[in-house]
Amino acid sequence: MTRPYLGNPKYTIEVLQKYNFAFQKRFGQNFLIDTHVLEKIIEASKITKDDFVLEIGPGIGTMTQYLAEVAREVVAVEIDKTLIPILENDTLKDWDNVTVINEDILKVDIAALAQEKNGGKPIKVVANLPYYITTPIIMGLFENHVPISSITIMVQKEVADRMQVGPGTKDYGALSLAVQYYARPQIIANVPPNCFMPRPKVGSAVIQLVRYEEPPVQVDNEKLMFRLIRASFNQRRKTLVNGLKNSQELDFSKEEIEKAMAETGIPVNVRGEALTLAEFADLANVFNKLR
DSSP: OOOOOTTSHHHHHHHHHHTTOOOOGGGTOOEEOOHHHHHHHHHHHTOOTTOEEEEEOOTTTHHHHHHHHHSSEEEEEEOOGGGHHHIIIIITTTOTTEEEEESOGGGSOHHHHHHHHHTTOOEEEEEEOOGGGHHHHHHHHHHTTOOEEEEEEEEEHHHHHHHHOOTTSTTOSHHHHHHHHHEEEEEEEEEOGGGEESOOSSOEEEEEEEEOSSOSSOOSOHHHHHHHHHHHHHTTTSBHHHHHHTOTTOOOOHHHHHHHHHHHTOOTTOBGGGOOHHHHHHHHHHHHHHO
16 A cells, blocks of 8 residues: 655645646635644544544545555545546545545435444544534534544634634634533644645644533533524624524523522523533523423
Protein backbone atom coordinates (compact mmCIF):
# COMPACT_ATOMS: atom_id res chain seq x y z
CA MET A 1 0.00 0.00 0.00
CA THR A 2 1.08 3.56 -0.68
CA ARG A 3 1.80 5.62 2.38
CA PRO A 4 -0.42 8.69 2.84
CA TYR A 5 1.31 11.46 0.91
CA LEU A 6 -1.24 14.26 0.60
CA GLY A 7 -0.32 15.93 3.90
CA ASN A 8 2.61 17.41 1.98
CA PRO A 9 1.51 20.67 0.26
CA LYS A 10 3.64 19.86 -2.81
CA TYR A 11 1.39 16.89 -3.65
CA THR A 12 -1.78 18.81 -2.83
CA ILE A 13 -0.77 21.52 -5.31
CA GLU A 14 0.11 18.87 -7.95
CA VAL A 15 -3.32 17.24 -7.66
CA LEU A 16 -5.17 20.56 -7.77
CA GLN A 17 -3.24 21.69 -10.86
CA LYS A 18 -3.61 18.35 -12.62
CA TYR A 19 -7.41 18.60 -12.38
CA ASN A 20 -7.65 22.40 -12.67
CA PHE A 21 -9.60 22.28 -9.44
CA ALA A 22 -11.39 25.52 -8.47
CA PHE A 23 -12.20 26.04 -4.81
CA GLN A 24 -15.91 26.50 -4.15
CA LYS A 25 -16.65 29.22 -1.64
CA ARG A 26 -20.18 27.89 -1.08
CA PHE A 27 -18.76 24.59 0.20
CA GLY A 28 -16.32 26.35 2.54
CA GLN A 29 -13.38 24.38 1.14
CA ASN A 30 -10.06 24.61 2.99
CA PHE A 31 -7.77 21.60 2.55
CA LEU A 32 -5.43 20.59 5.35
CA ILE A 33 -1.72 20.66 4.45
CA ASP A 34 0.00 19.82 7.72
CA THR A 35 1.16 16.31 8.55
CA HIS A 36 1.49 17.06 12.30
CA VAL A 37 -2.16 18.03 12.54
CA LEU A 38 -3.24 14.99 10.52
CA GLU A 39 -1.26 12.70 12.80
CA LYS A 40 -2.79 14.35 15.89
CA ILE A 41 -6.31 13.77 14.55
CA ILE A 42 -5.56 10.11 13.80
CA GLU A 43 -3.95 9.57 17.19
CA ALA A 44 -6.81 11.25 19.08
CA SER A 45 -9.50 9.29 17.25
CA LYS A 46 -7.94 5.97 18.41
CA ILE A 47 -9.02 4.19 15.24
CA THR A 48 -8.14 0.51 14.97
CA LYS A 49 -8.59 -2.19 12.33
CA ASP A 50 -11.90 -3.05 14.04
CA ASP A 51 -13.35 0.36 13.25
CA PHE A 52 -15.71 1.60 10.58
CA VAL A 53 -15.16 5.34 10.03
CA LEU A 54 -17.46 7.88 8.43
CA GLU A 55 -15.57 10.86 7.03
CA ILE A 56 -17.55 13.97 6.20
CA GLY A 57 -16.08 16.22 3.51
CA PRO A 58 -12.92 14.39 2.40
CA GLY A 59 -11.92 17.15 -0.05
CA ILE A 60 -9.14 15.67 -2.21
CA GLY A 61 -8.70 12.80 0.25
CA THR A 62 -5.86 14.09 2.44
CA MET A 63 -7.22 12.78 5.74
CA THR A 64 -8.94 9.87 4.00
CA GLN A 65 -5.54 8.39 3.12
CA TYR A 66 -4.53 8.49 6.80
CA LEU A 67 -7.86 7.01 7.91
CA ALA A 68 -7.67 4.21 5.34
CA GLU A 69 -4.30 3.15 6.76
CA VAL A 70 -5.65 2.61 10.28
CA ALA A 71 -9.35 1.71 9.90
CA ARG A 72 -11.06 -1.45 8.74
CA GLU A 73 -13.29 0.52 6.38
CA VAL A 74 -13.93 4.18 5.54
CA VAL A 75 -16.94 5.75 3.87
CA ALA A 76 -16.23 9.33 2.76
CA VAL A 77 -19.22 11.56 1.95
CA GLU A 78 -18.39 14.48 -0.37
CA ILE A 79 -20.95 17.00 -1.64
CA ASP A 80 -18.79 18.51 -4.44
CA LYS A 81 -19.15 16.34 -7.54
CA THR A 82 -16.00 17.81 -9.13
CA LEU A 83 -13.95 16.10 -6.40
CA ILE A 84 -15.32 12.61 -7.04
CA PRO A 85 -13.07 11.70 -10.03
CA ILE A 86 -10.01 12.98 -8.12
CA LEU A 87 -10.87 10.78 -5.14
CA GLU A 88 -11.94 7.67 -7.01
CA ASN A 89 -9.44 7.64 -9.89
CA ASP A 90 -6.44 9.19 -8.24
CA THR A 91 -5.83 9.98 -4.57
CA LEU A 92 -7.71 7.00 -3.07
CA LYS A 93 -7.23 4.43 -5.84
CA ASP A 94 -4.54 2.54 -3.89
CA TRP A 95 -6.79 1.88 -0.88
CA ASP A 96 -9.45 -0.78 -1.35
CA ASN A 97 -11.18 -0.16 2.00
CA VAL A 98 -12.61 3.25 1.05
CA THR A 99 -16.00 4.05 -0.51
CA VAL A 100 -16.78 7.57 -1.72
CA ILE A 101 -20.37 8.79 -1.75
CA ASN A 102 -21.29 11.97 -3.64
CA GLU A 103 -24.07 13.29 -1.42
CA ASP A 104 -25.05 16.00 1.03
CA ILE A 105 -24.32 14.51 4.47
CA LEU A 106 -27.55 16.00 5.84
CA LYS A 107 -29.47 13.77 3.42
CA VAL A 108 -27.59 10.54 4.17
CA ASP A 109 -29.27 7.97 6.42
CA ILE A 110 -26.24 7.47 8.66
CA ALA A 111 -28.04 5.03 10.98
CA ALA A 112 -28.73 2.77 7.96
CA LEU A 113 -25.09 3.12 6.89
CA ALA A 114 -23.91 2.12 10.39
CA GLN A 115 -26.26 -0.86 10.26
CA GLU A 116 -25.06 -1.98 6.82
CA LYS A 117 -21.32 -1.41 7.35
CA ASN A 118 -20.91 -2.00 11.08
CA GLY A 119 -23.83 -4.19 12.16
CA GLY A 120 -25.38 -1.23 14.00
CA LYS A 121 -22.41 -0.97 16.37
CA PRO A 122 -21.13 2.55 17.20
CA ILE A 123 -19.09 4.14 14.44
CA LYS A 124 -16.39 6.83 14.57
CA VAL A 125 -16.90 10.07 12.69
CA VAL A 126 -14.02 12.26 11.48
CA ALA A 127 -14.51 15.53 9.60
CA ASN A 128 -13.06 18.88 8.59
CA LEU A 129 -16.25 20.94 8.69
CA PRO A 130 -16.97 24.29 7.09
CA TYR A 131 -18.28 26.86 9.54
CA TYR A 132 -21.77 27.28 8.05
CA ILE A 133 -22.74 23.65 8.43
CA THR A 134 -21.02 22.58 11.67
CA THR A 135 -24.03 22.85 13.97
CA PRO A 136 -26.61 21.13 11.71
CA ILE A 137 -24.23 18.21 11.09
CA ILE A 138 -23.35 17.67 14.74
CA MET A 139 -26.93 18.06 15.91
CA GLY A 140 -28.15 15.75 13.16
CA LEU A 141 -25.72 13.04 14.28
CA PHE A 142 -26.76 13.34 17.92
CA GLU A 143 -30.50 14.02 17.69
CA ASN A 144 -31.13 11.20 15.24
CA HIS A 145 -29.53 8.81 17.73
CA VAL A 146 -27.02 7.53 15.19
CA PRO A 147 -24.80 4.92 16.92
CA ILE A 148 -21.55 6.86 17.40
CA SER A 149 -18.65 6.31 19.77
CA SER A 150 -16.82 9.57 18.96
CA ILE A 151 -16.78 12.53 16.60
CA THR A 152 -13.35 14.06 15.93
CA ILE A 153 -13.74 17.25 13.94
CA MET A 154 -11.88 20.28 12.73
CA VAL A 155 -14.01 23.39 13.20
CA GLN A 156 -13.58 27.14 13.52
CA LYS A 157 -11.80 27.83 16.83
CA GLU A 158 -14.68 29.94 18.10
CA VAL A 159 -17.14 27.06 17.53
CA ALA A 160 -14.87 24.58 19.33
CA ASP A 161 -14.72 26.97 22.30
CA ARG A 162 -18.49 27.29 22.27
CA MET A 163 -18.92 23.52 22.51
CA GLN A 164 -17.06 23.21 25.77
CA VAL A 165 -17.84 26.37 27.79
CA GLY A 166 -20.13 26.60 30.82
CA PRO A 167 -22.88 29.00 31.96
CA GLY A 168 -22.32 32.72 32.27
CA THR A 169 -19.81 33.07 29.42
CA LYS A 170 -20.60 34.89 26.18
CA ASP A 171 -19.89 31.78 24.07
CA TYR A 172 -22.29 29.62 26.11
CA GLY A 173 -25.42 28.76 24.17
CA ALA A 174 -27.70 26.11 22.73
CA LEU A 175 -24.77 24.37 20.98
CA SER A 176 -22.76 24.12 24.25
CA LEU A 177 -25.70 22.52 26.04
CA ALA A 178 -26.58 20.14 23.22
CA VAL A 179 -23.01 18.92 22.81
CA GLN A 180 -22.53 18.51 26.57
CA TYR A 181 -25.80 16.58 26.90
CA TYR A 182 -24.68 13.97 24.37
CA ALA A 183 -20.90 13.93 24.66
CA ARG A 184 -17.77 14.90 26.53
CA PRO A 185 -15.97 17.62 24.49
CA GLN A 186 -12.20 18.02 24.49
CA ILE A 187 -10.05 20.30 22.31
CA ILE A 188 -7.19 18.22 20.87
CA ALA A 189 -5.28 20.89 18.94
CA ASN A 190 -5.44 24.49 17.85
CA VAL A 191 -4.74 24.85 14.13
CA PRO A 192 -3.53 28.17 12.64
CA PRO A 193 -4.69 29.36 9.18
CA ASN A 194 -1.34 28.52 7.51
CA CYS A 195 -2.11 24.79 7.90
CA PHE A 196 -4.76 25.08 5.16
CA MET A 197 -5.03 25.77 1.48
CA PRO A 198 -6.50 28.26 0.80
CA ARG A 199 -5.81 29.98 4.13
CA PRO A 200 -8.98 30.71 6.10
CA LYS A 201 -9.26 34.12 7.78
CA VAL A 202 -9.64 32.60 11.25
CA GLY A 203 -7.99 29.92 13.36
CA SER A 204 -9.41 26.41 13.68
CA ALA A 205 -9.36 23.72 16.32
CA VAL A 206 -9.72 19.95 16.41
CA ILE A 207 -12.30 18.96 19.00
CA GLN A 208 -13.29 15.46 19.98
CA LEU A 209 -16.76 14.62 21.24
CA VAL A 210 -16.84 11.27 23.04
CA ARG A 211 -20.42 10.04 23.18
CA TYR A 212 -21.89 9.32 26.61
CA GLU A 213 -23.50 5.92 27.06
CA GLU A 214 -26.06 7.67 29.27
CA PRO A 215 -26.58 11.46 29.25
CA PRO A 216 -25.24 13.20 32.39
CA VAL A 217 -28.76 14.43 33.30
CA GLN A 218 -32.10 12.62 33.43
CA VAL A 219 -34.77 14.22 31.30
CA ASP A 220 -38.23 12.78 30.53
CA ASN A 221 -38.75 14.69 27.30
CA GLU A 222 -35.55 15.48 25.39
CA LYS A 223 -37.32 17.44 22.65
CA LEU A 224 -39.05 19.68 25.18
CA MET A 225 -35.75 20.37 26.93
CA PHE A 226 -34.14 21.47 23.66
CA ARG A 227 -37.14 23.69 22.86
CA LEU A 228 -36.66 25.38 26.25
CA ILE A 229 -32.93 25.77 25.59
CA ARG A 230 -33.47 27.29 22.13
CA ALA A 231 -36.13 29.67 23.49
CA SER A 232 -33.81 30.86 26.28
CA PHE A 233 -30.99 31.72 23.89
CA ASN A 234 -33.04 33.12 21.01
CA GLN A 235 -33.36 36.34 22.97
CA ARG A 236 -30.26 36.29 25.14
CA ARG A 237 -30.80 39.69 26.72
CA LYS A 238 -34.28 38.85 27.94
CA THR A 239 -35.05 37.09 31.20
CA LEU A 240 -35.79 33.38 31.00
CA VAL A 241 -39.49 34.04 31.73
CA ASN A 242 -39.81 36.38 28.74
CA GLY A 243 -37.70 34.18 26.48
CA LEU A 244 -39.95 31.17 27.14
CA LYS A 245 -43.17 33.21 26.98
CA ASN A 246 -42.26 34.75 23.59
CA SER A 247 -41.15 31.50 21.97
CA GLN A 248 -43.02 30.21 18.91
CA GLU A 249 -42.14 26.65 19.94
CA LEU A 250 -43.72 26.78 23.41
CA ASP A 251 -47.21 27.59 24.64
CA PHE A 252 -46.83 27.97 28.41
CA SER A 253 -48.44 30.94 30.15
CA LYS A 254 -46.40 33.36 32.24
CA GLU A 255 -48.00 31.87 35.38
CA GLU A 256 -47.03 28.33 34.36
CA ILE A 257 -43.46 29.44 33.63
CA GLU A 258 -43.09 31.23 36.97
CA LYS A 259 -44.60 28.27 38.81
CA ALA A 260 -42.21 25.82 37.12
CA MET A 261 -39.24 28.05 37.95
CA ALA A 262 -40.31 28.34 41.58
CA GLU A 263 -40.65 24.56 41.76
CA THR A 264 -37.09 24.06 40.53
CA GLY A 265 -35.71 26.88 42.70
CA ILE A 266 -34.63 29.02 39.73
CA PRO A 267 -34.85 32.79 40.46
CA VAL A 268 -37.60 34.47 38.46
CA ASN A 269 -35.37 37.28 37.10
CA VAL A 270 -32.63 34.99 35.79
CA ARG A 271 -31.44 34.89 32.15
CA GLY A 272 -31.23 31.61 30.26
CA GLU A 273 -27.46 31.90 29.86
CA ALA A 274 -27.05 31.45 33.64
CA LEU A 275 -28.68 28.00 33.73
CA THR A 276 -26.72 24.74 33.78
CA LEU A 277 -27.69 21.68 31.77
CA ALA A 278 -29.02 20.07 34.99
CA GLU A 279 -31.27 23.09 35.62
CA PHE A 280 -32.67 22.96 32.08
CA ALA A 281 -33.35 19.24 32.58
CA ASP A 282 -35.16 19.89 35.90
CA LEU A 283 -37.23 22.64 34.30
CA ALA A 284 -38.14 20.42 31.34
CA ASN A 285 -39.24 17.65 33.73
CA VAL A 286 -41.53 20.08 35.60
CA PHE A 287 -43.05 21.44 32.36
CA ASN A 288 -43.50 17.91 31.10
CA LYS A 289 -45.76 17.13 34.10
CA LEU A 290 -47.85 20.27 33.45
CA ARG A 291 -49.11 18.85 30.17
